[in-house]
Amino acid sequence: xxxxxxEVKEIEKQLSDPAIxxxxxxxxxxxxxxxxxxxxxxxxxLEQQNLLFMEDGGPAYLExxxxxxxx
Numbered sequence: 001x002x003x004x005x006x007e008v009k010e011i012e013k014q015l016s017d018p019a020i021x022x023x024x025x026x027x028x029x030x031x032x033x034x035x036x037x038x039x040x041x042x043x044x045x046l047e048q049q050n051l052l053f054m055e056d057g058g059p060a061y062l063e064x065x066x067x068x069x070x071x
Contacts, residue, residue, distance in 0.1 A: 004024045004026070005023070005024045005049065005050050007024075008022045008023065008024040009022065021069075023050070023068065023069045024050060025050045025051075025052060025065055025068075025069075026050065026051045026052070027052055027053075027054055027061065027065075028051060028052065028053050028054060029054050029055075030053075030055075031053070031055050032046075032053050032055065047064060050068065052064055052065055
């Protein structure tokens, strides 16, 4: 489980400013199929935790990043 995003959201709450939104993403150069410690975890589940894979190509992972950041 990735916890960095939870920490960032806690900082966002502490700021108490509705005009500020904080997000954290991890961009992985590793191929999903090469990950060792995620057996039984779907790629989509990791993407929900803001772990994006550069193997998908710039247009794909950047679109996912921007969609989530601007939501």
